[in-house]
Each structure stands twice: as structure tokens, then as C-alpha cells.
Amino acid sequence: MKKAVVFRQFFEKETSTYTYIIGCGKTRNSIIIDPVLETVERDAKYINELDLNLLYGINTHIHADHITGTGALKKKFPSMKSVLSSFSKAKADFYINFEKKLQIGEIKLSFKSTPGHTESCMTIISEDLESAFTGDALLIRSCGRTDFQGGSPEKLYHSIHENIFTLPNHYKLYPAHDYNGVINTTVEEEKKYNPRLTQNKENFIEIMNNLNLPYPKKIDKAILINMKCGIDF
Amino acid sequence: MKKAVVFRQFFEKETSTYTYIIGCGKTRNSIIIDPVLETVERDAKYINELDLNLLYGINTHIHADHITGTGALKKKFPSMKSVLSSFSKAKADFYINFEKKLQIGEIKLSFKSTPGHTESCMTIISEDLESAFTGDALLIRSCGRTDFQGGSPEKLYHSIHENIFTLPNHYKLYPAHDYNGVINTTVEEEKKYNPRLTQNKENFIEIMNNLNLPYPKKIDKAILINMKCGIDF
Numbered sequence: 001m002k003k004a005v006v007f008r009q010f011f012e013k014e015t016s017t018y019t020y021i022i023g024c025g026k027t028r029n030s031i032i033i034d035p036v037l038e039t040v041e042r043d044a045k046y047i048n049e050l051d052l053n054l055l056y057g058i059n060t061h062i063h064a065d066h067i068t069g070t071g072a073l074k075k076k077f078p079s080m081k082s083v084l085s086s087f088s089k090a091k092a093d094f095y096i097n098f099e100k101k102l103q104i105g106e107i108k109l110s111f112k113s114t115p116g117h118t119e120s121c122m123t124i125i126s127e128d129l130e131s132a133f134t135g136d137a138l139l140i141r142s143c144g145r146t147d148f149q150g151g152s153p154e155k156l157y158h159s160i161h162e163n164i165f166t167l168p169n170h171y172k173l174y175p176a177h178d179y180n181g182v183i184n185t186t187v188e189e190e191k192k193y194n195p196r197l198t199q200n201k202e203n204f205i206e207i208m209n210n211l212n213l214p215y216p217k218k219i220d221k222a223i224l225i226n227m228k229c230g231i232d233f
Numbered sequence: 234m235k236k237a238v239v240f241r242q243f244f245e246k247e248t249s250t251y252t253y254i255i256g257c258g259k260t261r262n263s264i265i266i267d268p269v270l271e272t273v274e275r276d277a278k279y280i281n282e283l284d285l286n287l288l289y290g291i292n293t294h295i296h297a298d299h300i301t302g303t304g305a306l307k308k309k310f311p312s313m314k315s316v317l318s319s320f321s322k323a324k325a326d327f328y329i330n331f332e333k334k335l336q337i338g339e340i341k342l343s344f345k346s347t348p349g350h351t352e353s354c355m356t357i358i359s360e361d362l363e364s365a366f367t368g369d370a371l372l373i374r375s376c377g378r379t380d381f382q383g384g385s386p387e388k389l390y391h392s393i394h395e396n397i398f399t400l401p402n403h404y405k406l407y408p409a410h411d412y413n414g415v416i417n418t419t420v421e422e423e424k425k426y427n428p429r430l431t432q433n434k435e436n437f438i439e440i441m442n443n444l445n446l447p448y449p450k451k452i453d454k455a456i457l458i459n460m461k462c463g464i465d466f
Contacts, residue, residue, distance in 0.1 A: 011414035013246065042413055049426050180275055181244035183416065193282050 003106050005128045006050055009174065009183065010043060012036040015066040016179045019043060020133060022126060023052045024105025031056040031083075031104055033124060033133050034176050035069030037230065043069065044076045055104060058083040060135025060176055061121040062090060062226045064149060064219040071230025082229035087113060088120035091228040096122060112163040116156020117144030123164060131172040132187075138164050139175045140185045141194050146208045148215075149223070153208035157201050165191050236339050238361045239283055242407065242416065243276060245269040248299040249412045252276060253366060255359060256285045257338025264289040264316075264337055266357060266366050267409050268302030270463065276302065277309045288337060291316040293368025293409055294354040295323060295459045297382060297452040304463025315462035320346060321353035324461040329355060345396040349389020350377030356397060364405040365420075371397050372408045373418045374427055379441045381448075382456070386441035390434050398424055 004025025009018055015036065021043070023030030030052040035043055047054055054077040057070035062084070070082040081093035088095070101108045107128045114123045114137040121144070124133040136144030138160050146153045164173070169188035190197060196207055216222075225231055237258025242251055248269065254276070256263030263285040268276055280287055287310040290303035295317070303315040314326035321328070334341045340361045347356045347370040354377070357366040369377030371393050379386045397406070402421035423430060429440055449455075458464055 009416045011244065011416065013414060039414065042415070046415070049422060181246060181272065182275070182279070183242045183244065189282060 003128050005107055005126075006030065006052065007129055008046060008050070010039065010046075012039045012066070014038065016177050017063075017066055018174060018176060018178065019069075020174060021047065021050070021052070022104065022107070022109070022129070023050065024107045027105030028053050029055050029105035031058055031102075031109070032069075032073065033058050034060055034063070034135070035073055037067040037069045037072055040069040040072040040076070044073065047077070054080045056081050056083045056094065056102070057229070058096075058124065059226065059229065060124065060133065061085070061118045062088060062149065062223055063176075064216045064222055065177075066218060067222050067225050068230040071225075071228075071232055074230075075233045084229065085111075085113065085120040085122045087115070090120075090226070093229075098122075114156075114159035114163050115150075116146055116152055116154075116159045117149075119150035121159070125167070129172070130168070130170065131174060132164060132167055133174045133176075134164060135176045138173060138190060138194075138197070140173075140178050140180070140182045141190070143194070143196055143208075145211060145213055147211070147213065148219070153205040154201070156208070157197075157204050160197055165197075236361050238340055238359075239263065239285065240362055241279060241283070243272065243279075245272045245299070247271065249410050250296075250299055251407060251409060251411065252302075253407060254280065254283070254285070255337065255340070255342070255362070256283065257340045260338030261286050262288050262338035264291055264335075264342070265306065266291050267293055267296070267368070268306055270300040270302045270305055273302040273305040273309070277306065280310070287313045289314050289316045289327065289335070290462070291329075291357065292459065292462065293357065293366065294318070294351045295321060295382065295456055296409075297449045297455055298410075299451060300455050300458050301463040304458075304461075304465055307463075308466045317462065318344075318346065318353040318355045320348070323353075323459070326462075331355075347389075347392035347396050348383075349379055349385050349387075349392045350382075352383035354392070358400070362405070363401070363403065364407060365397060365400055366407050366409075367397060368409045371406060371423060371427075371430070373406075373411050373413070373415045374423070376427070376429055376441075378444060378446055380444070380446065381452070386438040387434070389441070390430075390437050393430055398430075
């Protein structure tokens with residue numbers, strides 16, 4: 001029998017960030033992925049109304065565009081542990097070991113290291129939801145920029161081709177952001193229609209090295225705070 | 234065996250409107266619900282990339298806050314029919330008969346008249362998706378205003394209690410708008426936590442009659458155009 005999973009997606013308008021809650025329908029144990037400081041009150045309300053026990057607040061990477069909500073959530077849910085990749089060189093309560101699955105009640109999450117946007121980016125995979133949470137590695141019909149925080153177009157190309165595009169075609173993909181109001185995508189669609197990732201590696205690197213994007217407004221403050229999983233109340 | 238259904242949700246930032254695509258996974262026949270003029274290019278791109286044959290563009294009601302995209306979509310998909318409630322007194326290619334289901338390939342949609350926000354509001358129900366698309370009748374932890382276009386708090390109260398809260402508790406509810414970045418809800422949650430709808434009828438009417446909301450900016454132009462299902466190209 002298919003396991004009961006609680007799943008919810010939320011959006012933060014200013015930074016176009018998606019936050020996710022995944023919980024075990026039986027034990028009510030749960031995680032939150034990529035919360036934003038400004039929307040912690042909303043997220044906490046839904047965690048309480050959904051009668052969930054929040055075990056982990058996971059950031060897919062050290063965000064540069066917003067301050068994570070994990071610090072503020074720890075204040076509201078004192079037993080919640082902040083979580084980062086073991087490659088993050090940052091402060092967290094718990095580090096992802098990419099060899100092991102994370103057990104949340106009856107459901108299991110596995111993790112792939114998907115560097116390229118930053119060195120410590122990771123993708124979270126849920127077989128129960130037939131979904132992956134790609135952070136800023138793969139965005140819908142796009143991908144994360146590779147020009148700061150240890151970014152590398154070559155690494156990102158390999159991360160996506162080896163660890164995301166190898167998932168089953170029907171798996172849903174949920175990114176950390178979308179700027180066009182698109183809620184999710186699938187492995188099949190991105191393999192067919194992602195304008196950057198359908199290129200060969202050389203063209204992909206050329207595209208990524210010539211995006212000429214502005215420096216993120218909040219980057220200096222955000223990274224400093226996010227290196228310790230948010231504001232330490 | 235469960236039928237294959239294609240389902241996608243989209244967001245339009247300026248008016249916080251949700252648009253939905255529902256298609257039959259086998260025949261690729263599909264509908265779009267509540268498209269917005271400004272995001273027609275995006276929606277058309279996804280309809281094409283998902284390899285869907287667009288049969289109907291359905292507006293859950295005559296929107297007052299934005300111009301519907303159904304007119305522009307007819308230009309791109311000439312066989313698409315614009316659809317409104319038979320109670321709308323407006324121009325459309327096809328009117329919903331609340332006694333009949335609408336067959337989209339192998340999937341079926343049923344409709345409930347849910348007046349109160351406007352006279353001709355309707356809720357679209359998909360058993361295959363175990364979901365309902367509530368337009369502006371039920372919003373997440375809220376409901377549509379009842380102070381213009383034939384609105385009535387009493388009618389809205391009955392519409393929601395008799396036609397939405399009577400759906401199975403686990404059914405997902407997808408509204409036409411959300412202003413807080415919440416993507417969807419469930420029947421059970423709204424029955425338990427909707428601050429307006431958990432009140433008795435008298436209190437609900439009192440709340441709705443005292444919202445003192447500003448007159449929508451685009452209402453005069455939007456209603457005029459939406460009474461004929463969008464701009465007639």
C-alpha cells in the first residue's frame with residue numbers, strides 16, 4: 001500500500017522562493033525545505049494546523065537572495081534541527097551524509113550532491129512523492145547562476161545530467177525558485193525543453209559564462225547569516 | 234486502474250491569480266481554467282510543450298481584477314471554446330449545464346453553481362484528481378468578497394457549506410487566487426480553520442458586510458471585456 005504523505009508547497013513573493021513541507025501521514029513527523037525568514041509565521045501556522053511534528057529545517061544550499069527561516073523556526077519549534085550539506089563548511093545542527101537516507105516517520109528521503117550553483121548545493125529525492133527538490137541547481141526551463149560562491153558551469157552541467165536527469169521521466173521536479181509563476185516541472189520536460197540543459201557541455205558553459213547578471217542585492221548579509229542557518233535568536 | 238491525468242498550476246504575480254491546466258494523459262485533450270491575459274504566452278508554451286489539445290477555456294466567473302486570457306488563447310488555439318456558467322448572462326462559446334459532466338478524453342469534470350461572490354460563480358470538480366477548483370467562492374482560509382456584481386454573503390455561505398464542504402475531507406481545493414503564497418488547501422482544513430466559514434451564518438454575514446475593501450482598480454474595464462470571455466481579436 002502506498003504510504004500517506006503530507007505535502008505542501010508555499011511561495012514567497014519578494015524573492016520568488018518556494019518552500020516545501022513534507023510529512024509522514026501516520027507519525028506526523030515532518031521537514032521543511034528552504035524556508036524564508038519573512039514567511040516563518042505563515043509556515044509555522046500551517047505546520048501547526050496540519051498537526052505536524054517538525055524534525056528538520058533543510059536548506060538545499062546557502063541562499064544568497066534571502067535570509068533563511070530556519071533560525072526563526074528553531075525558536076518556534078525547539079526540537080527542530082537545522083540541516084545543510086556536509087560540504088557546506090557552515091554551521092548547522094545536522095549535516096547530510098549522501099550515503100544515507102533520512103527517515104521521517106514512515107517516509108524516506110535520499111540526497112544527491114549537485115554542486116555548480118554553489119559548492120554545497122544538494123537535491124532532495126522522495127520516492128514516495130515521486131519528486132525531487134532541486135534547490136537552485138535545476139530551475140524550471142532554466143538553472144541557477146554559476147558566477148559566485150564557488151559556482152562552476154561545468155560542475156552544474158554534470159550535477160544535473162548525472163543526478164537529476166537520471167531520475168525517472170515522470171518524477172516531478174520542485175525548484176527553490178521560479179520567476180514566471182510556474183509551480184513545478186518534470187524530468188522528461190526539462191530533458192526535452194530546458195533551453196540551457198539541452199545544449200552540449202561547451203555551449204552550456206558559454207551561455208552560463210555570459211549571463212551578465214547583477215550582483216544579488218542581499219548577498220553579503222544573507223550569506224553571512226545563512227552560514228549559520230539563519231538568525232540565531 | 235487510475236486514469237492518467239496531466240495537471241499543472243500557474244501563478245500570475247500582479248493579480249495573484251492561479252491558472253490551471255487539466256488534460257487527459259491518453260487522448261491529450263485538455264482544458265484551461267482562469268487564464269490571465271498577461272500570461273497567455275507562457276500558458277500557450279506549456280500547452281504546446283505538454284503536447285495537449287486545448288478544448289475549453291473555462292472562467293469560473295466574470296473576473297473583476299484582471300482581463301481573462303480566453304480571448305487571446307482562442308487566437309492561438311482556434312478550436313478552443315470559451316466557457317462560462319449558464320447563469321452568467323455573458324457571451325461565451327459554451328455554457329455549463331450543471332446537470333451534465335464534461336468529458337475531456339477519458340476524464341470527466343462536474344460542476345456546481347456556487348454563487349455569492351458573483352451570481353454566476355461555479356466550482357469545478359475532478360474525481361480523477363480528487364480536487365475542486367473553487368474560483369473566488371472559497372479562498373484559502375478566506376473567501377471571495379460579496380459586495381459587488383450581484384454578491385451575497387448569505388448565498389456564499391450556503392454555496393460553500395452545501396457544495397464544497399460536502400466533498401470528501403481529503404479533496405484538494407485550488408482557488409482562483411491566493412495572496413499569501415499558499416498553493417492549495419483541503420476540504421478538511423478549511424472546515425476546521427477557515428476563520429470566516431467556521432462562523433455561524435449570522436456572524437459570517439456580519440463579517441462580510443464589514444470588510445470595507447477598496448473598489449477593484451481594473452473592475453470596470455475587466456468586467457466589460459470578461460463579459461465576452463476576453464479581448465475579441
